[in-house]
Amino acid sequence: SQQGEEDPQALSIQEGENATMNCSYKTSINNLQWYRQNSGRGLVHLILIRSNEREKHSGRLRVTLDTSKKSSSLLITASRAADTASYFCATQYFGNEKLTFGTGTRLTIIP
Amino acid sequence: SQTIHQWPATLVQPVGSPLSLECTVEGTSNPNLYWYRQAAGRGLQLLFYSVGIGQISSEVPQNLSASRPQDRQFILSSKKLLLSDSGFYLCAWNANTEAFFGQGTRLTVV
Numbered sequence: 001s002q003q004g005e006e007d008p009q010a011l012s013i014q015e016g017e018n019a020t021m022n023c024s025y026k027t028s029i030n031n032l033q034w035y036r037q038n039s040g041r042g043l044v045h046l047i048l049i050r051s052n053e054r055e056k057h058s059g060r061l062r063v064t065l066d067t068s069k070k071s072s073s074l075l076i077t078a079s080r081a082a083d084t085a086s087y088f089c090a091t092q093y094f095g096n097e098k099l100t101f102g103t104g105t106r107l108t109i110i111p
Numbered sequence: 112s113q114t115i116h117q118w119p120a121t122l123v124q125p126v127g128s129p130l131s132l133e134c135t136v137e138g139t140s141n142p143n144l145y146w147y148r149q150a151a152g153r154g155l156q157l158l159f160y161s162v163g164i165g166q167i168s169s170e171v172p173q174n175l176s177a178s179r180p181q182d183r184q185f186i187l188s189s190k191k192l193l194l195s196d197s198g199f200y201l202c203a204w205n206a207n208t209e210a211f212f213g214q215g216t217r218l219t220v221v
Contacts, residue, residue, distance in 0.1 A: 031208060042117075042214045043201070048208055088154065092208065098157065099203075100157060101154055104153070
């Protein structure tokens with residue numbers, strides 16, 4: 001399976017702390033994307049990083065990509081209670097627009 | 112702007128009954144369309160994707176089928192539901208990269 005895997009599966013931190021989630025994948029990718037899912041809802045796109053990029057920022061989000069290790073990390077700085085959600089990475093491979101999702105990290109921010 | 116509609120939001124169906132979930136997209140043409148299933152607390156499993164009318168790729172063998180009768184319409188069906196078909200079904204579309212999701216259908220087979 002080309003499915004990515006996130007770790008940890010679950011993460012609980014205090015509000016204001018930083019949260020880091022990791023994603024590993026198996027084959028060469030065109031891009032990697034991170035999504036957020038609030039409980040019982042659809043997924044919302046957060047950020048995309050291309051295979052020739054190593055780091056990207058969007059507001060309080062920072063994404064890194066290490067293609068040699070086939071891994072990515074999502075950092076959420078200064079977490080807020082509203083950041084409580086599940087976070088998924090998704091990969092897209094060259095010549096294939098299909099999006100394959102990882103298993104997700106359930107993030108809980110404790111007020 | 113583009114929007115995606117998925118309905119119904121929740122559905123309770125008896126074992127052996129048929130299923131039809133519909134997804135429509137507005138504001139774009141020739142989108143790639145996807146059906147995913149998500150078990151409780153789990154990741155997304157890609158069921159079907161389509162790059163055009165009548166073009167369906169199935170990712171896993173199962174009790175479900177998909178059809179794309181129109182450019183912006185994607186339908187997930189079953190002739191006879193199984194208990195194991197219960198789950199959260201998500202429709203999505205993308206053009207090249209970023210995907211946009213519907214709000215999902217919670218299917219419970221009883």
